Amino acid sequence: MRLRFAPSPTGALHLGGARAALYNALLARRHGGTLVLRIEDTDRERSTPENVGQILDALRWLDISYDEGPISQAASAPRHAEVLERLLADGHAYRSNATADDVKAFKATHGSGHGFRGDPEDRGAVRLRVPDAGETVVHDAVRGEARFAHVHLDDPVIARADGSVLYNFAVAVDDYDAGITHVVRGEDHLSNTPKQLLVLEAMGAPAPVYAHLPLIHGPDGKKLSKRHGAASVQELRAQGFLPEAVVNYLALLGAGFDPEREVFSFAELAERFALENVTRNPAVFDEQKLRHLNGIWLRSLPAEELARRLEEHTGRRGLAGAAEISQEKIQTLEDFWPLAGFFFDGPVEDAKARAKVLEAPGGRERLAEARGVLAELEPWGTGGIESALRELVERAGVRPRDVFQPVRVAIAGTTVSPGIFESVALLGRDEALARIDRALAPG
RNA sequence: GCCCCCAUGGUGUAGCGGUAAGCACGACGGCCUUUCACGCCGUUAGCGCGAGUUCGACUCUCGCUGGGGGUACCA
Numbered sequence: 001m002r003l004r005f006a007p008s009p010t011g012a013l014h015l016g017g018a019r020a021a022l023y024n025a026l027l028a029r030r031h032g033g034t035l036v037l038r039i040e041d042t043d044r045e046r047s048t049p050e051n052v053g054q055i056l057d058a059l060r061w062l063d064i065s066y067d068e069g070p071i072s073q074a075a076s077a078p079r080h081a082e083v084l085e086r087l088l089a090d091g092h093a094y095r096s097n098a099t100a101d102d103v104k105a106f107k108a109t110h111g112s113g114h115g116f117r118g119d120p121e122d123r124g125a126v127r128l129r130v131p132d133a134g135e136t137v138v139h140d141a142v143r144g145e146a147r148f149a150h151v152h153l154d155d156p157v158i159a160r161a162d163g164s165v166l167y168n169f170a171v172a173v174d175d176y177d178a179g180i181t182h183v184v185r186g187e188d189h190l191s192n193t194p195k196q197l198l199v200l201e202a203m204g205a206p207a208p209v210y211a212h213l214p215l216i217h218g219p220d221g222k223k224l225s226k227r228h229g230a231a232s233v234q235e236l237r238a239q240g241f242l243p244e245a246v247v248n249y250l251a252l253l254g255a256g257f258d259p260e261r262e263v264f265s266f267a268e269l270a271e272r273f274a275l276e277n278v279t280r281n282p283a284v285f286d287e288q289k290l291r292h293l294n295g296i297w298l299r300s301l302p303a304e305e306l307a308r309r310l311e312e313h314t315g316r317r318g319l320a321g322a323a324e325i326s327q328e329k330i331q332t333l334e335d336f337w338p339l340a341g342f343f344f345d346g347p348v349e350d351a352k353a354r355a356k357v358l359e360a361p362g363g364r365e366r367l368a369e370a371r372g373v374l375a376e377l378e379p380w381g382t383g384g385i386e387s388a389l390r391e392l393v394e395r396a397g398v399r400p401r402d403v404f405q406p407v408r409v410a411i412a413g414t415t416v417s418p419g420i421f422e423s424v425a426l427l428g429r430d431e432a433l434a435r436i437d438r439a440l441a442p443g
Numbered sequence: 444g445c446c447c448c449c450a451u452g453g454u455g456u457a458g459c460g461g462u463a464a465g466c467a468c469g470a471c472g473g474c475c476u477u478u479c480a481c482g483c484c485g486u487u488a489g490c491g492c493g494a495g496u497u498c499g500a501c502u503c504u505c506g507c508u509g510g511g512g513g514u515a516c517c518a
Contacts, residue, residue: 215511280449
């Protein structure tokens with residue numbers, strides 16, 4: 001089994017493309033196949049080294065590895081010319097200067113039931129000759145048969161007048177040359193498949209197994225795009241999602257794996273993946289669900305590993321302690337700084353929190369008392385801090401929150417933070433007392 | 444316009460002729476609790492419509508409607 005994945009080199013690895021890559025990788029892993037990565041670069045404008053680099057980087061981040069490639073489509077130009085000549089010579093293709101308008105005019109006079117058929121000319125673009133009768137059937141591993149009657153197909157242009165080839169031609173030739181046996185890609189390619197099949201047939205080449213995956217839509221039902229905020233793997237990464245969660249989510253989005261579970265590693269997904277289980281419905285990208293899964297993966301990370309990823313994500317160092325006590329409170333890497341940034345950057349300015357907690361009746365008194373016990377505490381530690389503060393609660397005859405919240409606001413500036421005992425302990429006695437003093441200071 | 448694909452709660456899915464239509468996310472309510480989370484409990488909401496086929500349709504067929512994709516000398 002030889003599979004191939006050919007992302008559009010636009011720079012962003014779209015979620016749909018990422019899922020196609022993932023499914024190809026799962027299949028390759030499951031069946032011991034080979035995954036070939038090809039770069040669609042007949043369009044030189046898009047396939048800049050930067051764009052290709054970004055795609056490769058996103059794939060690497062997802063931990064999707066390929067066995068061969070990336071192979072440049074443009075690199076096989078001589079071979080394309082050779083096949084073109086042969087098709088021209090044996091009458092499977094012909095040259096024509098017909099334009100898109102000519103095709104429209106043809107349809108207008110012949111009716112919609114007739115695909116465009118041009119008259120051979122000495123020069124011009126190369127069109128593939130579609131048989132007048134019959135149909136081309138796409139046998140699709142996920143959706144069955146899709147039949148395309150030839151009378152509805154226009155003779156497709158397979159090469160420009162300047163000799164450069166077009167996608168539908170290049171992809172068919174390249175897949176054949178690369179010995180590709182399975183083509184798993186997005187549904188947007190389904191309608192183009194008969195053209196590719198016709199090229200293969202004209203070449204006398206066998207057809208690979210096709211599988212077209214449903215598209216991924218935005219919340220508005222439209223095709224997912226930048227407008228939706230997170231249309232690419234790179235954006236998800238920037239938003240603090242874990243690659244494990246993205247892989248898990250993308251896999252789940254298009255196929256049922258096990259009704260009893262929903263959290264799967266790449267290896268577990270590979271064990272269960274089957275094209276037959278891929279759904280035919282287009283799916284709507286649901287960031288909420290992704291966040292949910294991300295939270296699960298995030299919490300399953302060893303503390304040191306989470307710290308490492310947070311440091312990489314934020315570009316800050318020394319996050320281990322804060323990471324550990326924040327782990328069960330954050331869903332994405334991005335959630336970390338708003339919650340625990342105060343450890344490093346000082347208390348945030350939150351006038352509302354101050355007013356509500358510190359200026360409330362008894363707020364300052366409790367804080368002052370807490371300062372007193374913390375100053376005396378020996379030794380300094382989470383357990384000791386907890387007993388001391390709880391003892392204070394007891395003594396003052398107030399609710400736990402009446403003591404804890406003022407302390408929280410004093411050290412963090414806000415009413416939300418990791419556990420208060422852990423936070424105070426992590427901050428250290430000097431810094432904790434300093435912050436409390438600052439909060440207590442008038443004005 | 445023409446061609447192709449798709450259709451289970453707001454979202455993702457399970458279901459493959461007989462079910463009280465299951466699970467998950469979300470939302471809502473509650474418990475837990477030092478905040479926020481986590482965890483736990485409960486509630487909410489679904490088979491697009493119309494004909495068939497059948498003793499019996501979410502499940503099969505056809506039509507309609509709706510959504511999506513394609514229709515480039517783009518990929």
